[in-house]
Each structure stands twice: as structure tokens, then as C-alpha cells.
Amino acid sequence: VGHGRAGEPLEPDEPERIARAVLELGIRYAVVTSVDRDDLPDRGAAHFAACARAIKDAVPGTRVELLVPDYSEGEIEPILDARPDVVAHNVETVERLQGLRDPRASYAASLRTLSLAAARGDGPIAKSSLMLGLGETRDEVIAAMEDLRAAGCSALVLGQYLRPSSSQVEVAEYVAPEAFERYAEDARGLGFRQVVSAPLARTSYQAR
16 A cells, blocks of 8 residues: 555444444454554544444454554553454564664554553453564564563464565565474463464464
8 A cells, every 4th residue: 555645534434334244244353454544633543443343333242353553652542442352563573674664663662552452451462463584583583572572462473574566675584484383482482372473474364
């Protein structure tokens, strides 16, 4: 999705339309995400919350995962109040390589988002993911896992970075499946309750 200074106005009926789709398709685990909406006063937090509430009202028992941008204190509260089952936010890569992400992204801000999501004792599971193959070292991956655990993150996805187009950074390494298996063992050893680690794994893979 191309960058823009501002997006189109939000559609007030979108949460209800999403909920109807979940109902009609018989979805029992719904993952809702969006492009960043930094042009909005609340950066889209209220709309995420409305989607979660609409799904849970329309299809009781369906679990909802919200994959959100980085939100700070004072922004994320409407999302937490909507009581999604999972709040996901991806750090994407290790701290040293954060410059490969969107220049607006921040490793510290991502960890803060996850810590706010995890801070409520009866709140959602905090979840994140890392892309491997960008030039990170094993020690850096372990350090990122430790940072995520310290932030309260309990679900983790690890997958191989694949270059979307020639305008993106090249793949530095194709990580062996055995290495993904070892990282999964490391993650569980650090206390992650849910781990998915494989070359083609992505944030929502096997989410349910």
C-alpha cells in the first residue's frame, strides 16, 4: 500500500460489515488489521475498538486479534477496553536493523505498545513477530526475544523475510528450517506460551 499524507474518511459502518462477514463465513478467530492512520486524531484506535466490539456482539465466542500500529499511553486504552483476545504489534526485526523498517518506526515504541497491552492483568495476550534473514545475528534474535518477554509479550511468530519488490531491501540470508526450530525452542525456554517459527510463517499463521 502506497504512502499518503491522509487516507480516505473512515466508513462508520465498516465494523458492522466486518462483523457480518465473520458471521456469514463462520469465522471463529478473526484477525483485524489496517494500514497506519497517523492522519487521524486517535490514529484509528477507536475504529479498531469498534471492530472488536462489533464482532464479539454479532458472533459471541469468536476470538478477536487486533494487529495494530504502535500506540502510546492515552491512545491504546479504547482498544483494550474493547477486550480483544489478542493485541498484536510487530517489532519486525532486531533493534540494530530497525532502520530497514518504515523510518517512523521505533523499536522502543513497539515494545511500549506491547507492554501497555500486556499490563492489564485480565487483558489481551500480547503478540509480536520477527522477520529473519535481514542480516541479524543469533545473539540479536535472542536479545529481541528477551526484550519482548520483558515487555510482557507471550506469543511470538518467526518467519523468513521475502523481498516484496526490487524497491525493498534484499534478502541477506535464507534461514534454514532447522534454525527456525532451534529459535522456537529458545523462545519457549524464555517463557513464550505460543510460538510459531518456520520459513513461511507470518503474523496470523496458525493464529487460532
